[in-house]
Amino acid sequence: MSILELVPQLKKFKTIYEKGDNVQLPEKWIWLDPVKYPNNQTTNFSAFCTNDNGNYSVAEFKKSYIFNKKIQKVHLRFCGDTEFRLYVNGNIFATGPVTVEGDFIGNENPRSNYYATEADFYPDGNELSFFSVVKMMPVKICEYSKGHGGFMLAATVTFDDGEKIVLTTGPDWQSRLNKAYYAPYRFDAGLDEDDFCNSCVVDNIWHTTTAPLAIRTEDVKHPIGEKFVTVPPRGDAECIFYFDMIYAGYIMLDVVCYGKVETEVVCSETGEQGSSEYITTVGCCNYRGLQLHSAGSFSVKIKNLSDSKAIVSPRFMTTFYPVNKQVVTRTGDADVDLILDVCAHTLKYCRQLHHLDSPRHCEPLACTGDYYIESLMTSFSFGDMSLCEFDVLRTAQLLRNNDGRMFHTTYSLIWVRMLYDVYMITGNKMLLTDCEDALLMLLKRFESYVGDNGLIENPPDYMFVDWIYIDGLSMHHPPKALGQTCLNMFYYGALDYAARIFRLMSNEKMALVLDERRTRLCGNINAQLYDDEKHMYFEGLNTKSPEEYIGQYMPQNVDKRYYLKHSNILAAYFGVCKEDPCDLIEKIMADEIPGDVQPYFCHYLLEAVFSNGLREKYTMPIINRWIEPVKECSKGLVEGFVAPEPTYGFDHSHAWGGTPLYSLPKALSGFEILEPGMKKVKLSPCSLGFDNPRVEIPTSYGNIVCDIKSDGSFTLVHPREITVITE
Structure with a gap:
């Protein structure tokens, strides 16, 4: 039976999240008076729009x-x-809004959803005041607009005597254009200041859904060493202010002066020329920027245009998704423990109102490979999976919006595994039922990519494999000969875990259909993409791709046959192997299969090592590769091991390479989830050669703590609500 025959009528994003008083509050939007501000009403839908008149x-x-x-x-x-x-x-x-489901395609129209935040405030007294600064126009590629400026607030006020009233935004709210923020990353306090006037009610084009997320935490960071610079009258100054780590946040600048001062602040992670803001102040000023930056230092250039001295003090208002607890795995090896610390630090600042690949890149929600790994890292560090759950749900909406298509073809398949794993960690079955229709759309789409040979032959692209180049060809968007096998492997994995998901929802009929497709695909992979003489997989066939698909992200195929680690790692990871997967892993680790992999792809290698019983032999040889780059920069996690091209500079705030935070405690503890929500787990601890390592695993019931002796014995403490099976 075809999956096409089993797709039901598709439903809309259906879960309504109720918070706080569980009262449906009105949604009244206001904006600037269109008569007074006719050129400040509409904007682009996204930063991808080519129209620069935002x-x-x-x-x-x-x-x-x-x-x-x-x-x-x-x-x-x-x-x-x-x-x-x-x-x-x-x-x-609060800052916001909660990020919508964005991608690198589909940006010619507004995104279907927009999200509101609900939270409680406890004032001390009988007064209540609101003030909001609202920036209209997407600047970062993860920012989205409905195409019109707007602000909305509703409040249920409960008094001491029990009476309740509802307040909303409306024409009685005062508003004005803050002309000082005259362009992205630009501020000039010397521009004329408008008076406040009445706001105008605008049509509700947003129809927001309440996001089940907390308000982001903010924490001001001061530079280490010198905290300010003094500039003489009519003088210039340059100074670099260093922070102890690389953080994500907003530039803050305190200026004390009796005249005009021009300041340029350049954010840098490790000394590169990063993002910057240009700030002109007049008199004393406390400035806070509107754009998120990633920085380990500020390079500040100051021009004092006044006849008095100027004192300039930069600060960094860091921001991150709330951290209520953080567990720590310790090995006793300082180098390895530093890897774990840096991975956790970078993850913390990639957790915003959606997971970021890095706060330097700020990519949209569609980079699922990054966020899948970050969700697993979270499960072994901070424990709070709410952001991961909502990423899963928003990605489902992204798939609905585009008929099951995402820009990165492999990432759409990885979402299936992310859905399953986040469910197993949380036990939140609503994730499965809410995502069922999106999952069916995805499977329907990939069924259409399968050619007469039983392999995926006609996809829109083979993105994404790894951030590396082979013979001058990018594995970000490889030709068929470098990407086909990996895409088919990811499809195999998606069919496998989709079948498991449907069984969890008691849909055995669909599960059997998917099992049959997976079995057939496995046979076709091994018959056509495996070299029986070399006993390894090659990266793809050399047949031409359809001309109508050729473009920037789908290069025409090449004639060379490639044998690389990537497809062979995935074969062992997904269990596709025609022969013993352990033999394949041995060849990979002995460099008998060519090529190199970046930290991102090491995640799949570590998972393959674990699932095939080789963790004691190979976990640390893989993780030790992080030691040198972390020593070189312990302020944040480097994006890769090998520069994909000579001119490329890695960022050092990239959490996709942080798999040791998950893979090492998993390997030490032998951790496996046997029942959803971690109600039943299995542990088979081993020391991996460390002296008395300790593993902490957060759960919703409390922490599992495992102390492991070098002789293999261990002591275990766990919440009574969890059944632990040990080996």
Whole structure:
């Protein structure tokens, strides 16, 4: 039976998340007066749009209330397009909005969803004031707009006597254009300041869904050493301010002067020329930027145009998804423990309102390979899977929006495994039922890519394999001869885990269909993509790709047959192997199969080593490869081992290479989940040659703690709610 025959009528994104008082609050949007600000109303849908007339605008909104009785609690629901800061009673309360499901394609129209945030505020007294700064226009590629500026807030105010009232944004809110933010990364306090006037109600084009996410945490970081620079009248100064680690956050600048000062702040992770902001202040000023940066240092150039001295103090307002706890695995080896620390630090600052590949790149939600690994890293460090769960759900919406298609073809298949694994970690079955229709769309699409030879033959591309070049060809978007086998391997894995998902939903009929397809695909892979003489897989056939598919991300095929580690790693990882997968891993580790892999692809190698019983032999030889790059830069995690091209500079805030944070404690403990939600797990600890390592694994019931002796014995502490089987 064809999957095409089993696809039901597709449903919309259906889960409604109720938070706080569980009251449906009104959604009334306001914006700047179109008569006064006719050129500050509409904008681009995304930063991918070629139209540069995005009408970059920063608006301010405010409203104050004084009541005749004390406020007990305020339940808030709010959102802004495209980015906002919300202050309540004079203090910053939240930044947003929660990121929508974005991709590198499909940006000619607005995204279907927009997300609001709900949270509670507890004032001390009878006064309530709101102030919001709203930036209209996507700048980073993970930012999206509905095409019009807007801000929305609704509040249920509960008083001490139990009375409740509802407040909303409306025409009685005051607003103005803040002309000082005149362009992205540009600020000039010397520009004329507008007076506040009444706001205008605009049509609700957003129809927000409440995101089940917490408000991001903020923490100000001061430079180590010198905290400020003094510039004489009419003088210039240059200074580099260093931070102890590489952080994600917003530039802050305190300037004390009686005149005009021009400051350029260049953010750098490791000394490269990174992102920058140009700030002109007049008199004393406390500046905070609107764009997220990644930095381990600020390079500051100052021009004092006044007749008085200027004191300039930079700070970094770092931001990250809340961390309620963090468990730590310790091996006793300082080099290895440093790897784990750097991986955890980088993960922390990639966890924003969606997982980022890095705060330097700020790629959209569609980089699923990165976020899948980050979800596994989270499960062995911070434990809170709420961001991972919502990434899974938003990716499902992304698939719905584009008929099961994502820009990176392999990443759409990795989403299936991410869905399964996040469910097994959390036990949240709603993930499966909510994503069922998107999963069917994905499977339907890939069924259409299968050719007469039973392999995927006609995909739109073979992205993404690895961030590396072979013979001048990019494995980011390889030709068929370098990408076909890997894509078929990922398809095999998606069929496998999709069948498991349908069995969990008691749909045995669909599971059997997928099992049959997977078995057939395995036979075709081994018959056509395996070299019986060399006893290894090659990367793809040399037949031509259809001309109508050829483009920037689908180069025409080449005549050379390639034998690389990538397809062979995946064969062992997914269990496709025609012969003993352990023999294949031995060849990979002995470099009997050509090529190199980056940290990202080492994740699949470590998983293959674990699943095939070789963790004691090969876990540490693989992880030891991180030692030198982490020693070279312990402030953040480097993107790769080998530069993909001579001019490419790696960032050092890239969590996709942080698999040791997951793979090492897993290998030490032999951890396997036997029942969803970690209600039943299996441990088979081994020391991996370390002296008395300790593994901590967070669960919703508390931490599993395993102390392992070098002789293989161990002691175990775990929550009583969890059944632990040991070997």
